[in-house]
Amino acid sequence: MYILSVIIIIGVIIALASVLPMCFMHPLASGKVEDTDITAIKNRSNNLFFIPAGENWIVVDAGSDIKAVQSEIERLSIDAGKVLGVFLTHTDYDHVASVPLFSNATIYMSEHEKQMIDGSTYRQFIKKNKLPRGCDTDRISYQSDNQTVDLGGHRVRSIWVPGHTKGSAMYAVDEKYLFTGDAFKADKREITVHPYTMDRRQALKSIRKIQEECGKYEKAFTAHYGCL
Ligand SMILES: [Zn+2]
Incomplete structure (x- = not known):
C-alpha cells in the first residue's frame, strides 16, 4: 500500500511537471500578425506561421493537432496544396503534426536534428521523436548552419541553436523576420530556457548567440510566446 502511494504521488508530480509549463505559454490568436503579412495559426499551446510567397506559402512548424490545423487553415482560406x-x-x-x-x-530541418528522428538519439528517457505517418522522408532537405534556401521569392537562412533538441534551428526570412521555435522562453521581455529542454547548458549558449543576433530583425516569432 505504501509503495503504491509513493508511485501514485510520483506519477502526479511528473504529470504536473509536464503540464504546468503550458499554463505560462501564450501563443498568438489565429489570423494576421499585426503590422506584418504573416498569418499565425494557434494550435493548442503553440503557433505555426504562414508566410505568403506569391500565390503560395512557406510554413514554419506544423503544430500538434492535424485536424485543428486543417480546420483553421480552411477557415482562413489557406490552400495546403500551395x-x-x-x-x-x-x-x-x-511542431510536426500537420x-x-x-x-x-x-x-526543411537542421542536419543535426536527423538523429532525433532516425532513432539514434532519445528525446527523453525511452522516448524518441518521430515524424507523423504520411511524412515521406524523401521530401526532407537537411540544412547546415547558415545554409540559405531561395523559395517562393524569399531567402530563408537556417541558424543552428542546439539545446532544446540536438538540432533545434531558427529561421531568418529575408533577414527581416526571425522564427525561433523553442530556442528560448520569452517572459516579460526576458529570455530564458524553454521548458522540456534536453541540454540547458547548450541552450544557454544558444541564447547568448540569439541575444547577439536578435537586434538585426524587425520581429521574432516564437512558437509559444507570441511575437517580440
Ligand atoms: Zn514546442
Missing part, C-alpha cells in the same frame, strides 16, 4: 516548404524548428510532437497536410512541400 505550401512550397515547411521549415521545422525541431521535431517535437507539437506536416502530412502539405503534400507538395519540401520539409
Whole structure:
C-alpha cells in the first residue's frame, strides 16, 4: 500500500511537471500578425506561421493537432496544396503534426536534428521523436548552419541553436523576420530556457548567440510566446 502511494504521488508530480509549463505559454490568436503579412495559426499551446510567397506559402512548424490545423487553415482560406516548404524548428510532437497536410512541400530541418528522428538519439528517457505517418522522408532537405534556401521569392537562412533538441534551428526570412521555435522562453521581455529542454547548458549558449543576433530583425516569432 505504501509503495503504491509513493508511485501514485510520483506519477502526479511528473504529470504536473509536464503540464504546468503550458499554463505560462501564450501563443498568438489565429489570423494576421499585426503590422506584418504573416498569418499565425494557434494550435493548442503553440503557433505555426504562414508566410505568403506569391500565390503560395512557406510554413514554419506544423503544430500538434492535424485536424485543428486543417480546420483553421480552411477557415482562413489557406490552400495546403500551395505550401512550397515547411521549415521545422525541431521535431517535437507539437511542431510536426500537420506536416502530412502539405503534400507538395519540401520539409526543411537542421542536419543535426536527423538523429532525433532516425532513432539514434532519445528525446527523453525511452522516448524518441518521430515524424507523423504520411511524412515521406524523401521530401526532407537537411540544412547546415547558415545554409540559405531561395523559395517562393524569399531567402530563408537556417541558424543552428542546439539545446532544446540536438538540432533545434531558427529561421531568418529575408533577414527581416526571425522564427525561433523553442530556442528560448520569452517572459516579460526576458529570455530564458524553454521548458522540456534536453541540454540547458547548450541552450544557454544558444541564447547568448540569439541575444547577439536578435537586434538585426524587425520581429521574432516564437512558437509559444507570441511575437517580440
Ligand atoms: Zn514546442
